[in-house]
Amino acid sequence: MDKLSKCEANYVPLSPLTFLKRAAAVYGNRTSIIYEGTRFNWLQTYDRCRRLASSLRSLNMPKHGVVSVLAPNIPAMYEMHFAVPMAEAVLNTINVRLDAKNVASILRHSEAKVFFVDCQYVQLAREALKLYFVEDTDAAGPRVILIDDIDSPTGIRFGEFEYEQFVQMGDPRFLPEEIHDEWDPITLNYTSGTTSAPKGVVYSHRGAYLSTLSLILGWEMGSAPVYLWSLPMFHCNGWTFTWGVAARGGTNVCLRNTTAVTHMCCAPIVFNILLQAKPEERKEIASPVQILTGGAPPPASLLEEIELLGFHVTHAYGLTEATGPALVCEWQSSWNQLPKPDQAKLKARQGISILTLADVDVKNLDTMSSVPRDGKTMGEIVLRGSSIMKGYLKNEEATSQSFKNGWFRTGDVGVIHPDGYLEIKDRSKDVIISGGENISSVELENVLFRHPRVLEAAVVAMPHPQWGESPCAFISVKTNSAGKTDDVNEADILSYCRENLSRFMVPKKVVILPELPKTATGKIQKFQLRALAKNFAVSKDHNAQSRAQILAMSRL
Amino acid sequence: MDKLSKCEANYVPLSPLTFLKRAAAVYGNRTSIIYEGTRFNWLQTYDRCRRLASSLRSLNMPKHGVVSVLAPNIPAMYEMHFAVPMAEAVLNTINVRLDAKNVASILRHSEAKVFFVDCQYVQLAREALKLYFVEDTDAAGPRVILIDDIDSPTGIRFGEFEYEQFVQMGDPRFLPEEIHDEWDPITLNYTSGTTSAPKGVVYSHRGAYLSTLSLILGWEMGSAPVYLWSLPMFHCNGWTFTWGVAARGGTNVCLRNTTAVTHMCCAPIVFNILLQAKPEERKEIASPVQILTGGAPPPASLLEEIELLGFHVTHAYGLTEATGPALVCEWQSSWNQLPKPDQAKLKARQGISILTLADVDVKNLDTMSSVPRDGKTMGEIVLRGSSIMKGYLKNEEATSQSFKNGWFRTGDVGVIHPDGYLEIKDRSKDVIISGGENISSVELENVLFRHPRVLEAAVVAMPHPQWGESPCAFISVKTNSAGKTDDVNEADILSYCRENLSRFMVPKKVVILPELPKTATGKIQKFQLRALAKNFAVSKDHNAQSRAQILAMSRL
Known part of the structure; x- marks a missing residue:
């Protein structure tokens, strides 16, 4: 049995290039790309x-x-x-x-x-x-x-x-x-640099191929989709849908405003844009548009509102190093019976591994033991599989640090729920350690998002002489019926936090910005906020430098 | 870039075993198998x-x-x-x-x-x-x-x-x-031996994995299907749905009679069983049941009738050596506008390559040139891709014969239509060469199927002193309103053939059997019919031997 050898007929290297050749052969007359005229x-x-x-x-x-x-x-x-x-x-x-x-x-x-x-x-x-x-x-x-x-x-x-x-x-x-x-390498994507200097992530043909199949499967994208390019293609090659639309014989819509689309990907921040559309800008949605979202944990409240508009959201979690999404929050039909807010909470979890990923786990990195499936014990999310990057270009140190004991370290801190679904609690860099207590910035942000006037929220660590670190919250505010935002102030938010959070978790500072600083793909740049937060820690007041920084951000 | 090496985190061998591990982790409480109680x-x-x-x-x-x-x-x-x-x-x-x-x-x-x-x-x-x-x-x-x-x-x-x-x-x-x-090898499947001695076909983990993904994608089998095991698992590992149901976290129904299924696979012959159900045996179908059919080209007339019952049929073509289906007749939405008989005709074609197959073509094997996409020029269907078998166990000759110039030879004769869809015209062994003319037995069978009383039909070559070979048709007959079949005879069918076929294509003999001999998976065993046909060629009449053979078949 082991004598049977590979030949050109039975062993063909996996490559997304085959999708285009096949699309030309079997979907030749179908529209591949629409861009303006x-x-x-x-x-x-x-x-x-x-x-x-x-x-x-x-x-x-x-x-x-x-x-x-x-x-x-x-x-x-x-x-x-x-x-x-x-x-x-x-x-x-x-x-x-x-x-x-x-x-x-x-x-x-x-x-x-x-x-x-x-x-x-x-x-x-x-x-x-x-x-x-x-x-x-x-x-x-x-x-x-x-x-x-x-x-x-x-x-x-x-x-x-x-x-x-x-x-x-x-x-x-x-x-x-x-x-x-x-x-062989197929693409090179530099990380967005939310946490450190950009690294050059190299994908193989095999990894890109398998990731593409997984995403089509995980999102249940059927034949001949009409796909709206709301996600920049420069972000993980458009979460591999560049190749995926060819695999499915679909149509790429490169126009910004169009109505007849069935599928699009975007960061949760885009929901805000959709939700804030004025009545005259809105059009009736004939059949639900499928949205695949990721890049940041979507607050349950946002998910609920966007689905009421007629969008069907699938939540995925990934990172450049995993060729885009690595987990998808696959829907369980039994959840349909639950109240909407509970549904949104379940959907806000990052979910289960995509099909071609070999394994995912949450581990205590010191012992490499898995955390219990209790939804509480935090550990680092680790991944294995052929769609994980080849490595970082010309950066052996970062490459070897990210591959530990046969796993890829995501740098994200999460838990596993009893049903096997993962939920991110934080970037390991974003956990706030205050007086020995781990505070999840995501948990704090979720509470802030439930405030009726909070539009965006991000919590980072701020140095604290007594507790080591303490939480500092940055928010932007929704306009009131008069179109104003200045009726909300730090004291309002702080008193809301005191009512809704354990005492040690209440932010020591709340800063209201016109808009939070974001990467091109809508991820909030916490490193900027962290730099800003340092100033508050020193002076306990808005000093000249931090005011200048806030002003600079208003112009983003 | 070429220095980045494989490690356990980024290069994991593809194997369907990962589907089960994942199903246990993320679909643990979902029902995996139902069998009686x-x-x-x-x-x-x-x-x-x-x-x-x-x-x-x-x-x-x-x-x-x-x-x-x-x-x-x-x-x-x-x-x-x-x-x-x-x-x-x-x-x-x-x-x-x-x-x-x-x-x-x-x-x-x-x-x-x-x-x-x-x-x-x-x-x-x-x-x-x-x-x-x-x-x-x-x-x-x-x-x-x-x-x-x-x-x-x-x-x-x-x-x-x-x-x-x-x-x-x-x-x-x-x-x-x-x-x-x-x-590494994962399974060993012996060919059914419709044409020759059974050969031991060896699949690799890689091939089984990729084929499974392709079939889920090609059939658009969503999450949590309830799959009825109407196709024997011993046939190409159940067209890889053994592994596929685990990949989708579905439920395997191993019971014969059940109503709440969403998906099943079967040979077209099973349509006859469904269509001949008595009114009291029929149950209303709440939502359409997805049927994936293959193993023989389904006559357009049968497809039309079965869809009227509420089944949604997808037609696939494959063979043991290709880990089951290799082509799927993917539906084009533009076909929805066509009259039903035209739709059935389009669906009866074998279709386009499954997604993970690298290539499919129809070639003149002497020159290895591709036939034009004209829907007429016949050639042999050839395949390439990682889901093609490793080879035949302990049979170097058959292995090397089946792999020719980097292609796997299917032994099936077909055409490519201008839209890129393949249609099988015959097994290369089943083409009837009569007076230098190639006669497609499938074409002849399709005409026979359009006769209102024909239930099954198979045409094989019969030696002929003048023409070399000539067509010999075997049919079985539907009961009339009185439950009888004996009101149809050879002369009726022959005169029908003369009205509907070119003269050189009209069978020289029509034999009516109670049932045609079939393999376990419902494929008609033409080699048996071919042996039988020889007798008619000699005597031009039912001699004792052929009568005995017919009687033996009636007891099948």
């Missing part, structure tokens, strides 16, 4: 990707050379998810909200060979390249290709080629070689 | 499988030793799909409708170390073992374990142990080692 079908998308890959090959890049891109959710961005790996290169999508310094450091660290820049981000790219060359005047630097708007060309030019011209240059007969090793 | 939940199933694996390990089998089983769709059969590979053994499920000679030859060829026998098949097993030892009197032979009925024990004993006792002997703390190589 531009439409492609799957045959056209396949053709354009092959041409683009052929043009990239003609640049004589080294194998697994990095192709960086700075672009919003436009057709070119989608096409590059296939064309770049077809050219045996590695795609690196850069967060467009980063500053020039960060963009330059990514271009340098990734040793990018080609740099695609959307016409909207020429200024940012130009500054980044300037910084890049200041650091190393001898560097060849990446070859630059401008992406003009395909639907309404601006005429802006930058670098050597324009994208459309570059695509058309490609050989229409080009057939990419199949990949030979599914462990 | 017996019910288990996923925690219990996991516990029982681990105990069974532990007992198997205590027998000191060699690694990848074969465990054969002769049983219907009972809980033990389901449990063995996990427990046997957990014990690093290979599961071999034997078709219960084989005769003792065939069972003996499978036990010998597979070198089975353990032989589980359901109480219903003791007689067959006893005869098979007798033949086994006649051939080799010195052989140790497999260790025999009887499976008594778990719900209504018969008290019958045979061999060393009884299954339930064997399970309870197992260590409840046993934790199976994880498999180290996903290319």
Whole structure:
């Protein structure tokens, strides 16, 4: 039995590239992409990707050379998810909200060979390249290709080629070689840097493939979905739905405002935007739109409100290192009998492992023993499976720290409930240790969210001379019927906290901001708030520096 | 980038065993199996499988030793799909409708170390073992374990142990080692032998895993399905739904008559059974039951009738060597506008490749060139992908013949339609070559099925002195309102054929049988009909021998 060997017919490397080839073969005439007035079908998308890959090959890049891109959710961005790996290169999508310094450091660290820049981000790219060359005047630097708007060309030019011209240059007969090793890198995603310096997370073809299958399955995304790109593709390759929509023969909607969509992904913060829409901005939703949300634990109260609007929310938990979602809060039909607030509470949990993940656990990292399934005992969430990243690019230390005893450490602190569902209590960095007590910032935030006027809430540790650390809460406030927010003050919130929290958990300080600082994907940047909180700890009052910082944030 | 290496956290061998572990962890209290009055939940199933694996390990089998089983769709059969590979053994499920000679030859060829026998098949097993030892009197032979009925024990004993006792002997703390190589064998399935001697098809953990994911996706089987075991598990491991129901946290219904099911698989022949149910046997179907059918091209007319009863049919095509279904006729919403007969015709096509298959094509095997997508040019259907078998056990010749130029040859002749959907025209062995013209037996059968009184139809080649071969049709007939079938005769059918077929395609002979000979899974055994047809070719009349054969078949 062990003599039967692998051959080309029975052992084919797993790669999301097969999804596009298959989509062209079997869904050829279906619409693949809609962007403003531009439409492609799957045959056209396949053709354009092959041409683009052929043009990239003609640049004589080294194998697994990095192709960086700075672009919003436009057709070119989608096409590059296939064309770049077809050219045996590695795609690196850069967060467009980063500053020039960060963009330059990514271009340098990734040793990018080609740099695609959307016409909207020429200024940012130009500054980044300037910084890049200041650091190393001898560097060849990446070859630059401008992406003009395909639907309404601006005429802006930058670098050597324009994208459309570059695509058309490609050989229409080009057939990419199949990949030979599914462990080969496919994309490189830098972490958003909510907690530390961005790290370059490398995905394999195998990991991307399996993660894509899991997400389609976990979300029960059927055939021919119409998918709205509300989540930036530069975030974990759009939680792998870039490849997933091809696998399902669906349609990518790259327009911002459209009604006929069935599926979208977003951070919970987007719920606020939807909920605050004025009556005249709202349209009736004919059939429920499926939302996959993650990036932050969604407060139960928000979930309840958004579902009343006709959205059906699935809650997932993941991180860049796990190729996007790793847990999905799969719905149990028995929960349908429960009152709505209880349903929302159950759905706010992070859930169970996606199907292709081999294992998930919550462990005491000192002993590597699993915590009991009691919904109370906290431990670090650890993951194993083929959709976990290959590692961090050129960062052996971070790579070896994150892989411990055969597990990937998420850095998130959680519990397991008796039904096997995980719930996050905090980032390990965000746990507040006050007088020896662990305080979960998420638990505190959930209480704050239940206040009728609280719109956003984030709690961080603030140094405290007596307790070591104590909680400091940052909130933003919903407008009242007169459109005002200034009728809510720190004292109101503090007295609400005293009524609803154990004494040791009550924040020592509540700061009201017009808006909390967030990453491009809607995650609150706690490191900024932590820096701010330090000032309060020193002076116990708003000193000049913290006022200036608050003012700076108001302009975000 | 190429320095990032595999570790236990980011590279886990793919195996369907992970589905059971996960089901126990996250669907623990959901019902896993219903069989008569017996019910288990996923925690219990996991516990029982681990105990069974532990007992198997205590027998000191060699690694990848074969465990054969002769049983219907009972809980033990389901449990063995996990427990046997957990014990690093290979599961071999034997078709219960084989005769003792065939069972003996499978036990010998597979070198089975353990032989589980359901109480219903003791007689067959006893005869098979007798033949086994006649051939080799010195052989140790497999260790025999009887499976008594778990719900209504018969008290019958045979061999060393009884299954339930064997399970309870197992260590409840046993934790199976994880498999180290996903290319390791998991099961061994002998082909049904419709065309030649049975061959032992070996699946890998990787292939079984990927095939399972594809089938769940292709059939859009959502979370928590209630799955009726109408398809024997011994057929390609139940088209991988043995593992698939665990992956989806569903319920396996091992009872024959039940109403609350959502999903079932069967050959098209089962449609006839459903359609011929008397009014008093019928129950209202509350919500549509999903049927996945395959094994033979379903006549469009049958599809139309069965859907009117409230069943929703998905048509798939596969073969043992492809771990069950390889193509699924995925529905296109635009087809909903077509008249029902046109819909049924589209659905009767075999369809497009399942998601994890790397490629499918129809080729001229002499030139290895693809046929045009014109729906007319015939070629052999070829497949590539990681869910294709490892190969045939101890049969290098058949293995190397079936893998040609990097493709697996299905032996089926088909066409590709302009929309990319494949349609089978015949088994390459079943094509009738008459006076140089290729006649598709499937095409002929489809015409016969449209006759209002034809229940079953199969057309085979019959030697012909002038044309080389000519078509010979075998049919069975539906009862008329008086419950009779004898009002239809050969002449009626022949005149119908002359009205509806090109002259060269009209069968030279039509034989009416009470029932056509079929395999355990409902596939018509054309090799039997072919043998029968030879007699007609010689005498041009019913001679004594063929009459005897027909009589023998009436008793099937």
